[in-house]
Amino acid sequence: MTNLKNKIVFITGASSGIGRSSAIKFAELGANLLICARRKERLEEVSKEIALRYKTNVHSFQMDVRDHQEVERSLNGIPAEWKNISVLLNNAGLSSGFDTIQEGAIEDWEAMIDTNVKGLLYVTRAVLPGMIERKEGHIINLGSVAGRMVYPKGNVYNASKFAVRALNEGMKMDLLGTPVRVTTVDPGLVETEFSVVRFHGDKERASIVYKGITPLTPDDIADAIVWAATRPAHVNINEIVMMPVDQASPMMVNRKSN
Numbered sequence: 001m002t003n004l005k006n007k008i009v010f011i012t013g014a015s016s017g018i019g020r021s022s023a024i025k026f027a028e029l030g031a032n033l034l035i036c037a038r039r040k041e042r043l044e045e046v047s048k049e050i051a052l053r054y055k056t057n058v059h060s061f062q063m064d065v066r067d068h069q070e071v072e073r074s075l076n077g078i079p080a081e082w083k084n085i086s087v088l089l090n091n092a093g094l095s096s097g098f099d100t101i102q103e104g105a106i107e108d109w110e111a112m113i114d115t116n117v118k119g120l121l122y123v124t125r126a127v128l129p130g131m132i133e134r135k136e137g138h139i140i141n142l143g144s145v146a147g148r149m150v151y152p153k154g155n156v157y158n159a160s161k162f163a164v165r166a167l168n169e170g171m172k173m174d175l176l177g178t179p180v181r182v183t184t185v186d187p188g189l190v191e192t193e194f195s196v197v198r199f200h201g202d203k204e205r206a207s208i209v210y211k212g213i214t215p216l217t218p219d220d221i222a223d224a225i226v227w228a229a230t231r232p233a234h235v236n237i238n239e240i241v242m243m244p245v246d247q248a249s250p251m252m253v254n255r256k257s258n
């Protein structure tokens, strides 16, 4: 088993959902948490919760992964004792809008590509050289079943998650010969703020996505992430694909009425 006690785990998008749950699960294992997102107050709540429940250190900072300069500045500026990152969870991501290509909003497309693809690259580029130098590290990317199967109106979100899967495969190849591990975790429906964000704050529309099914929880995904991160050092879990029992593909769900 890889022991994460006192190791540094860096999670992007830890202010909510899967990132937040993962921060708590890694803290349970005694890891020190470096967490970022855009919403500072939400990060502070997560930090407080961890500090209250576990004897680990948390360092949180506001960072928008879409901004290359901000990513470089923030990661260069983290205190020296936080620089030796053992696990990077590239979790920050979103879907924005649910329209056909012919009706899609350019700003939604930019938000998804800039966050899910370019943001993931910026953060990885800043963190990986240190892992290679220290001969220790694990990159865990949040993909999606949307990166394996396209669905109507999923278009640009699908493309961004297909890109995450390609990058995950590419990282695995480029890191061959180093001890750095690479994993993609690709969930189906997980109830988080994801759908509220997709529907631009429309909570009622978002709730319909999970109506009549038992979706995955952020803790379910965090369990899988922590499992992959704690395998023995010679074991690389390349891909984890997981769906609720009530789902068979992005569009096939078993919805019970009432």
Ligand SMILES: NC(=O)c1ccc[n+]([C@@H]2O[C@H](COP(=O)([O-])OP(=O)(O)OC[C@H]3O[C@@H](n4cnc5c(N)ncnc54)[C@H](OP(=O)(O)O)[C@@H]3O)[C@@H](O)[C@H]2O)c1
Residues within 6 Å of the ligand: 012, 013, 014, 015, 016, 017, 018, 019, 036, 037, 038, 039, 040, 042, 063, 064, 065, 066, 091, 092, 093, 094, 095, 115, 119, 142, 143, 144, 145, 186, 187, 188, 189, 190, 191, 192, 193, 194, 195, 197, 218
């Ligand atoms: N929920 C699902 O059904 C599902 C399924 C498959 C894959 N995923 C993937 O899982 C990941 C986490 O999503 P979630 O379901 O946990 O949704 P969520 O609850 O909306 O969480 C998304 C997180 O990403 C952060 N984030 C978004 N844009 C950011 C930016 N530009 N810079 C920094 N942080 C940013 C958000 O924080 P701030 O808003 O505070 O910045 C938030 O902490 C995403 O990559 C998503 O695509 C989700």
